[in-house]
Amino acid sequence: MQFTTSIFNLLLNSLSPSRCLLCKMLLDGDLSLANSNNDHTIICIHCQLSFPEIETSCSRCNTPLNTHSELCGICLKQERYWQQCTPAFSYSSSIADLILLLKHQNNNKLTEYFAQTIIEAIDEYQIESCDFLIPVPMHPKRFAKRGFNQSLQLTKALSLITGIPYINIFKKNEETPQQASLSKKQRETALKNNFHLKQRFLSILNNKRLVLIDDVVTTGATTSELARTLKIAKAKRVDVWCIART
Numbered sequence: 460m461q462f463t464t465s466i467f468n469l470l471l472n473s474l475s476p477s478r479c480l481l482c483k484m485l486l487d488g489d490l491s492l493a494n495s496n497n498d499h500t501i502i503c504i505h506c507q508l509s510f511p512e513i514e515t516s517c518s519r520c521n522t523p524l525n526t527h528s529e530l531c532g533i534c535l536k537q538e539r540y541w542q543q544c545t546p547a548f549s550y551s552s553s554i555a556d557l558i559l560l561l562k563h564q565n566n567n568k569l570t571e572y573f574a575q576t577i578i579e580a581i582d583e584y585q586i587e588s589c590d591f592l593i594p595v596p597m598h599p600k601r602f603a604k605r606g607f608n609q610s611l612q613l614t615k616a617l618s619l620i621t622g623i624p625y626i627n628i629f630k631k632n633e634e635t636p637q638q639a640s641l642s643k644k645q646r647e648t649a650l651k652n653n654f655h656l657k658q659r660f661l662s663i664l665n666n667k668r669l670v671l672i673d674d675v676v677t678t679g680a681t682t683s684e685l686a687r688t689l690k691i692a693k694a695k696r697v698d699v700w701c702i703a704r705t
């Protein structure tokens with residue numbers, strides 16, 4: 460019930476663009492934003508400041524760590540096919556609410572906001588050296604139901620800001636079981652060969668530096684399988700940029 464109310468409030472709030480999407484405060488009345496040049500502000504400065512900083516995390520995949528080791532257990536074993544995963548935010552209930560809103564409606568301003576925050580989290584070198592952005596695919600059935608893929612929308616926004624071209628290169632073959640209910644081994648088997656590349660793009664991947672774009676990276680199993688497929692197609696390097704990492 461609480462969950463439904465939360466979604467309802469977020470959708471209601473989004474109908475009024477002059478209010479903060481999270482706390483409903485009138486953005487015009489927020490003095491701290493009076494001098495801001497950002498016409499696309501949709502989250503008030505108070506809510507933005509309340510987003511938790513990214514704490515100690517794995518230097519490669521940015522999984523939050525409880526210890527001060529440099530790499531998490533999975534990265535220590537080199538089991539990922541992408542090189543580095545960079546999130547814009549640490550996962551929190553506020554960020555989760557916003558991502559849920561992103562998934563429920565094709566909100567351009569929210570998409571642009573997240574794209575901008577991802578850019579702020581990325582090293583300039585990573586942006587300059589990237590050849591193509593690639594969205595994580597959505598199953599056609601889910602796409603037909605929802606009408607859009609939030610990862611593709613995010614990729615388009617990132618492409619506009621950075622000037623890096625994007626290619627919507629993956630075809631997803633079958634419905635993937637909910638990953639949370641599967642063991643690690645079952646997840647790997649379920650994902651194996653689940654993604655195929657559109658043939659017409661194959662020749663342009665050779666020796667390219669690619670970045671996969673996703674909203675939330677949880678286990679990293681899906682992005683790792685996508686990266687494996689891109690590596691088979693001779694990509695030089697694959698990284699991941701996302702809104703949040705859990």
Ligand SMILES: [Zn+2]
Nearest residue numbers: 479482503506
């Ligand atoms: Zn707010």
Ligand SMILES: [Zn+2]
Nearest residue numbers: 517520531534
């Ligand atoms: Zn790691």
